[in-house]
Amino acid sequence: MLKQAVLVVLLGMSASAMAGQWQVKVGASAIAPTGDYKLGNSTVEADSELAFTPSVEYFFNDNISAELLLATPISHDVLLDGQNAVKLKHLPPTITAKYNFKNSTRFTPYIGVGGTAFIAWDEKSDLGKVKVKEDFGFAGQIGFNFQPADAKNWGVFADVRYAQISPEVQIEGIPNFDLDIDPIIYTLGYSYKF
Template sequence: MSKKHIVATVILAVFASGSALAQAFQAGDLLVRARAVNLDSANNDSTGLDLSVNNKTLPEVDFSYFFSPNLAAELVLTVPQKHTLSAGATEIGSLRHLPPTLTVQYHFNAGGFKPYVGAGLNYTRFSSVNLPEGVDIKRNSVGLALQVGVDIPVAKDLYVNIDVKKVQIGTKVSVAGAEIGKFKVDPVLVGVGLGWRF
């Protein structure tokens, strides 16, 4: 049997087991997920400095509480993440950001698969800002967050999760106290992980 046939058989087996294990979410359920998330920054800069931060993979934990079988709220948490800030190809400093995100989700039941869409707000706090003398950024950012994802049951109360978010994160940049423009990170976050229902 070829590798392609083996992979296809495994995928079909997972999907079939997911359908057999599928149970509707209920009001009061708590779904706790742990994900590995790839952060891919848009790096939109209006300062003229060609600013950018590095992309990275980071750990994430989130909690979804179900108000009904279809409606839930998700709180996304992680630890402060360190990024290198560059102007063009030159590294000019570093910073940390802590970006908790709260979304309201609508969950569908698609024959075992449990896709969802969500929208909400992100709050980001920049800290440990290390920039050239006279250069500074605004420390707080509030923006919209949009998401799509799916939970695939693989065992009783255990799910494989795939999640994609687009988050607005940005800051104002100043030199010698004068604002020179805005720097928008606005990342796409692609996460894969496991979820446990309680």
């Protein structure tokens, strides 16, 4: 009985110590690829897309946090000279270590650096059998969180991310090539801190 009481007290203490250190963000993002690839005299590039991009953030203190982007599956069309060549879906899990410029206002700018992954599936092409490989790269982030005066836990945020991803594309009968997506991601959304 005493052990159970001690366990309950310890769990309560750890829960109170964790209070205010987690934040959930729900946003909508515009994903704008910036790269392309020259395949002979042709240009291969991914199209721009919109996506639902939730994330979870843990605050180690007022200034240092880590954020994990958990976007829903994103569909991309890969264009060859403006015509659809490949359709694919992918997940872009991205983690960034962030510095939050905490101040006396309700406006908190932040910057972050980290890594991202490109996990593709459901690839389709009219050109032949296609496979898009996984890829990993650098990620950067800059943005701000704003908490209105009457808000206790919630706020709004806006940020811009850059992800360096160039997955290899294999299409039957065509030389393999790296699809330089390298997207800039513009996000607006709501945040809620626990």
